[in-house]
Amino acid sequence: MQNRNELILIVEDDSQIRNFICYSLKQEGFSYITAGTAQGALTTLVTEQVDLMLLDLGLPDFDGMEVIKKVREWSEMPIIVVSARDQDKEKASALDNGADDYLTKPFSSMELMARIRVAIRHLQKSGGARLQTTLGVGGLKIDLDKRLVYLEDSELHTTPLEYSLLSLFFRNIGKVLTTNYIIKEIYGAGYGSDTQALRKLMAGLRRKIEKNPAKPRYILTEIGVGYRLSDV
Amino acid sequence: MRSLKYKDSKEIIRYILITVIIIAAATGIGWIFLMIGFPETNIVIVYLLSILITARFTRGYTYGLVAAVVATFTFNYFFTDPYYTFSVSDPAYFITFGIMTITAIITSTLTSKVKQNALESQEKEAETSALFHLTNRLTDAADIADIAGITTETISGIMNCRAACLCFDESGQPEQSFIQQLNSNEQVRRKVDDTAEVKHQIESLRSGYSIGSEFYDWPIYGRESILGILRIPKEHAVSMGESQKRLLRSMIESTALAMDRFRSARQQQESREETIQERYRSNLLRAISHDLRTPLSGIMGTSEILMDMTEPQDPRYDLAEGIHKDADWLHSLVENILSLTRLQDGRLTITKQLEAAEEVVGGAVGHILKRHPEYEITVDVPEEVLLVPMDAKLIEQVLINLLDNAIKHTPPSGEIKITVSQENSFATFSVADSGCGIAISDLPNIFQMFYTTHTGKADSQRSVGLGLPICEAIIKAHEGTIEGHNRTDQMGAEFIFTLPKEENNHAKPE
Numbered sequence: 001m002q003n004r005n006e007l008i009l010i011v012e013d014d015s016q017i018r019n020f021i022c023y024s025l026k027q028e029g030f031s032y033i034t035a036g037t038a039q040g041a042l043t044t045l046v047t048e049q050v051d052l053m054l055l056d057l058g059l060p061d062f063d064g065m066e067v068i069k070k071v072r073e074w075s076e077m078p079i080i081v082v083s084a085r086d087q088d089k090e091k092a093s094a095l096d097n098g099a100d101d102y103l104t105k106p107f108s109s110m111e112l113m114a115r116i117r118v119a120i121r122h123l124q125k126s127g128g129a130r131l132q133t134t135l136g137v138g139g140l141k142i143d144l145d146k147r148l149v150y151l152e153d154s155e156l157h158t159t160p161l162e163y164s165l166l167s168l169f170f171r172n173i174g175k176v177l178t179t180n181y182i183i184k185e186i187y188g189a190g191y192g193s194d195t196q197a198l199r200k201l202m203a204g205l206r207r208k209i210e211k212n213p214a215k216p217r218y219i220l221t222e223i224g225v226g227y228r229l230s231d232v
Numbered sequence: 233m234r235s236l237k238y239k240d241s242k243e244i245i246r247y248i249l250i251t252v253i254i255i256a257a258a259t260g261i262g263w264i265f266l267m268i269g270f271p272e273t274n275i276v277i278v279y280l281l282s283i284l285i286t287a288r289f290t291r292g293y294t295y296g297l298v299a300a301v302v303a304t305f306t307f308n309y310f311f312t313d314p315y316y317t318f319s320v321s322d323p324a325y326f327i328t329f330g331i332m333t334i335t336a337i338i339t340s341t342l343t344s345k346v347k348q349n350a351l352e353s354q355e356k357e358a359e360t361s362a363l364f365h366l367t368n369r370l371t372d373a374a375d376i377a378d379i380a381g382i383t384t385e386t387i388s389g390i391m392n393c394r395a396a397c398l399c400f401d402e403s404g405q406p407e408q409s410f411i412q413q414l415n416s417n418e419q420v421r422r423k424v425d426d427t428a429e430v431k432h433q434i435e436s437l438r439s440g441y442s443i444g445s446e447f448y449d450w451p452i453y454g455r456e457s458i459l460g461i462l463r464i465p466k467e468h469a470v471s472m473g474e475s476q477k478r479l480l481r482s483m484i485e486s487t488a489l490a491m492d493r494f495r496s497a498r499q500q501q502e503s504r505e506e507t508i509q510e511r512y513r514s515n516l517l518r519a520i521s522h523d524l525r526t527p528l529s530g531i532m533g534t535s536e537i538l539m540d541m542t543e544p545q546d547p548r549y550d551l552a553e554g555i556h557k558d559a560d561w562l563h564s565l566v567e568n569i570l571s572l573t574r575l576q577d578g579r580l581t582i583t584k585q586l587e588a589a590e591e592v593v594g595g596a597v598g599h600i601l602k603r604h605p606e607y608e609i610t611v612d613v614p615e616e617v618l619l620v621p622m623d624a625k626l627i628e629q630v631l632i633n634l635l636d637n638a639i640k641h642t643p644p645s646g647e648i649k650i651t652v653s654q655e656n657s658f659a660t661f662s663v664a665d666s667g668c669g670i671a672i673s674d675l676p677n678i679f680q681m682f683y684t685t686h687t688g689k690a691d692s693q694r695s696v697g698l699g700l701p702i703c704e705a706i707i708k709a710h711e712g713t714i715e716g717h718n719r720t721d722q723m724g725a726e727f728i729f730t731l732p733k734e735e736n737n738h739a740k741p742e
Contacts, residue, residue, distance in 0.1 A: 016530030020537050027540075084525055088625060106529035106563055108536055111602075196619060199588045203617030206590075214590040214611040214652070215597060223595040224625045 006051040006120055008032045011041040011067070012082065013060050021054065024109035030116070037061045042070060050077060052119055054112075055099070057083040057090055065094060072098035078119035082107070088224035092178045095225065100175050102225070118174040118231050135170045137229060140209055140218050142170045151209055161186065162205045169219060174231035176222050202227070247290040251299050254289075258282035259306055266311060275311050276332055279303040283336040287343035296340025304333045359479045362390050366483055370490040379494065380411050380460060381419055383487045388413035390483075391476065393468035396447065397487075398424060399460040402495070406430050410463070434461055440481070441469075450480065452488045459491045514573040521566045521573070528566065531559040560603070564636065568698045571629050575705050582709050584621040589613060589652045589659055592624050596631035597650065604639055610649040618652060620659045620731050626706045627731070630714075633699040634663040634727045641667030641725065658712075658730040666724040670716060678716050679704045703729070 008025060012018045013036045025032045033048060035041040038059045044050065053071070057064035068079055081094045081102040091102045100122075101115050133145040141150040149156045149166060158166065168177070168185050179195055187197070206213035220228050262275035283303055287296035305318065308329060313321050320326065366386045373379040380397040387395040398410035406427040414420050424430060433442050434451045435458070441450045447463035462484050464472070472480070538552035575582075590613040597609050631650070638648045646666040653660050670678060679700050700716070707714040707729050714729040 014526050014530060016527065017533060020530065020533035023537050024533075084522070105525055106532040106559075109533055109540070110536075196586045199586065199591070199619060200617055203588050203590065207615075212611060212613075214594045214613040214650075215609075216594055220598065221591040221595050223592060223628050 004029045004031075004120075006030055006123075007049060008116070009041065009044055009048070009050045009053045010034045011036075011038070011053065011059065011064070012056045013037065013058075014056075017056075020109060021112065024113060025116075028113055028116075038064060038067050041067055045071060045075075051123060052078045052080070052116065054080050054082065054116075057081055057094060065090070065097060068094055068097045068099050078123060080115055080119060091225050092180070095176055095178045096181060102176060121231075122174065135173070137170075137173060137218060137231060142166055144170070156208060158205070158208065161201055162208070165201060165205060169227070169229035173229050176226055176228045178226040180226075182226065243291070247295050250289050251286050251295050251302075254282045254286050255279075255299060255302055255306060258303065259310060262307070262311055272311060272328075275307065276328065279307055279332065280335060280339060284339050284343055287340035288347065291347075293341055293344050296344055297337060300333055300336030300340055303336060304329050307332065355475055359475070359482070362386070362479065363482050363486060367486050367490075370486065373490060373494065376459075376491055376494060377411070379487060379490050383462065383483065384411050384413050384419065387462070387464075387480065387483055389416065390479070391464065391468060391472075393465050395465070396422070396463040397460060398430070398463065399491075400431075400458055404457045406461070410461075412463075430461065434458060440477075450484055452484050452491065454488055454492045454495070459488055459495075462487070517569060518573045521569045524562070524566050528559050528563050532556055532563065535559065564632075565698065567629070568633070568702050571626060572698070572702050572705065575626075575702075575709055582623040582626060584623060584710070586619045586621055587624045587627075589618040589620050589661070592622070592627050593631060593650055593652060593661070595624075596628045596635060599628070599632055600635045600639065604644075606644040607639060607642075607648060608644075609635070610647065612649065613652045614654055618654055618659055620733055622710055622731055623706075627710070630703045630706050630729065631661070631663065633703050637699060637727075638663055638665035638667065638725075641665055641669075643667075646724075654733070655730075657733050659733055660728060660730050662726060662728045664719060664724060664726040666719075666722060669718040669723055670725045675717070679714070703727075707731070 008030050010018055010021050010025075010032055012021065012034070015036075018034055018036075022032055022034065033044055033050075035044050038061050041053070041055070045053070055064050055067060059067075064081065068081075071077065071079065078101070079099045081091065081099045082105060083091055083094070083102060084105050094102065100119055103112060103115060134141065134143050136142070139152040142148070143150075144167060147163060147167075149158050149163065164186055165182070168182065179198065180193060183191055183193065183195070183198055186201075202219070203213065206216055206219065209218055210216045216230075218230055220230050222228055258278050258281070261278050265274050265278070280303075283296060283299045286299040290296065308318055308320065308325070309316060312325050320329075366383065369382045369386065370379055373382055376399055380399050384395050384397045394413050396410050396412035399407050401407055406424060408427065409421045409423050411419050412422055430449075433444070434449060437451060441448050443449075444463075444466075446466060448466060448469035450462045450464070451458050452460040452462060462480075464480070535552045535555040539549055539556065542549040542552065593611055593613065597611060601607065601609065635648065635650075642648055642665040647664075648666070649662075649664045651660075651662045651664070653662075704714050710731050712729055712731040714727065716725060716727045718724070719726050
């Protein structure tokens with residue numbers, strides 16, 4: 001068991017779920033504090049130096065969404081949202097409001113730990129990330145300076161739109177980007193919410209970088225929410 | 233029949249008497265005038281008056297006309313020189329006779345006409361008030377039988393007969409008995425001998441009514457079907473005049489309206505109650521499933537940790553794994569119930585968006601492989617991206633259910649394959665496994681709610697038979713088709729569903 005010094009805040013009103021999350025975190029060597037309400041979470045955030053927050057959207061006192069908005073006013077800490085499966089709209093708006101990732105109930109502790117590790121890694125990187133110009137995931141690499149993409153060490157030709165899509169993902173490795181957010185970044189704010197062009201663009205890009213576009217290894221689809229560049 | 237004739241002749245005698253008396257009276261008055269020495273013109277005027285009065289108090293034109301001619305001759309006989317003969321000394325009298333006759337005829341016809349009009353408007357008024365009376369009473373009716381009772385009573389009262397009414401039920405069949413008016417305040421129910429015959433007669437009707445052995449039957453037509461039959465006793469129906477028939481038709485129409493209104497009100501009420509019940513049920517189900525999710529997350533997470541804490545050889549590992557598996561099963565059940573309540577909820581029409589088929593398939597495969605990493609799933613999608621309008625979340629649920637089924641019946645080494653293809657205006661998704669296939673006896677029932685296989689090979693794995701019916705409901709909501717059959721090329725089952733590529737209802741304006 002390795003000892004880490006990150007402090008994680010668990011905001012969850014169900015004690016059973018809280019218990020097993022605490023146990024998993026302890027196994028991984030994280031420190032943690034818990035809160036059962038949104039109010040409690042905000043109080044803790046003020047008094048403690050929290051590095052990452054795990055937030056259940058359905059809290060007894062008020063909506064978890066409000067917590068995200070409040071926290072984003074003064075902190076860039078990673079927020080991982082936990083919610084039920086059919087609340088896609090809430091997930092998407094939580095992400096648009098500044099959450100970094102989401103988990104669907106019920107989730108396995110293995111998955112939870114994987115997500116937390118990714119978020120923490122970004123936390124550590126983010127200091128020097130802006131200077132870093134070459135980024136890579138598996139066999140896929142991007143050179144932001146030269147605007148070049150490499151797949152398995154050979155240069156990959158991409159259209160300008162495909163390149164900007166890829167660079168958007170590389171700047172947010174592991175993070176779920178909502179469809180609306182991507183459209184706004186790629187096509188501009190005035191484009192509206194027509195997803196058809198993005199779906200086609202994504203299909204074209206996948207045919208260049210994935211072995212089987214229906215079993216993607218790099219850019220994963222989060223149905224009803226958006227996409228994520230896998231960080232494994 | 234005979235009584236009718238008798239009544240007529242009595243009336244004729246009465247009118248003749250009236251005519252004779254009035255002419256006689258006019259002659260008497262003329263006689264007095266002659267005695268006193270008034271001019272003849274006054275006598276003519278008196279005769280004219282007498283003809284007017286005759287026309288007023290008799291029926292039709294005949295008596296007035298007869299009176300006009302008779303009066304002329306009487307005047308001639310009694311008051312013109314030479315007296316007491318029909319001969320005339322002064323030819324100028326012929327002018328008097330001519331004008332007198334013509335004036336008399338015109339007066340009498342005019343008077344008769346006025347009388348006729350008055351009579352007709354009286355009849356009309358009576359009709360209107362009768363109809364009004366009926367409609368008024370019908371609004372208070374409590375049910376269809378009540379409406380029939382009120383109609384029977386009112387029509388019996390107006391037509392002065394023992395009318396009857398046979399209602400048809402909601403499926404369009406005649407009831408077993410009909411209501412008949414016995415006397416002014418008593419009704420009886422009589423059995424219908426042959427309902428099928430009655431129905432046949434009324435349905436094959438070409439004229440306004442059908443003639444039976446006891447009754448003349450008038451159908452009561454509703455908006456959609458025949459609502460009943462109004463029966464008038466034969467002996468009365470035969471002698472009905474045009475105006476009475478007209479009144480009867482109007483009354484039947486009012487009855488039909490009342491019956492229709494009552495039926496549609498009741499149907500509305502019923503469907504409203506049903507909707508409320510349905511909504512209540514699905515809300516309850518949804519609330520329960522929703523609340524099940526949180527504890528299930530706890531159970532699954534905790535049992536997973538317990539598995540983590542024990543060695544795989546430890547019997548406690550198996551126990552924890554059992555808990556985890558059961559909770560997992562329960563969880564997919566909850567998700568399916570939630571999908572079902574979302575679909576059945578009248579409020580939610582699915583929101584379709586153009587989605588890439590490969591993304592939805594990829595999402596479902598990813599979901600399944602996370603839970604069953606030991607399996608290999610082959611995916612084959614067309615080279616060109618296939619965009620299909622759908623609710624991606626629901627179609628993902630369909631694929632997950634089909635893959636779950638495939639995994640349940642296929643060993644980890646077996647082949648599971650998803651193929652997406654495009655056929656004309658349809659996108660076709662196929663999920664094929666290499667398991668034991670579907671028993672022939674089960675094939676027709678696989679999409680039935682709560683159907684689980686009864687063949688001996690039913691495995692230990694529980695199933696409530698919700699997965700496939702939900703797939704079917706989702707695909708139907710997308711206006712697609714779904715079917716399942718055994719593979720012909722090898723062992724195993726294959727499920728194929730299609731989704732329309734274009735939305736049928738609103739094509740693009742271009």
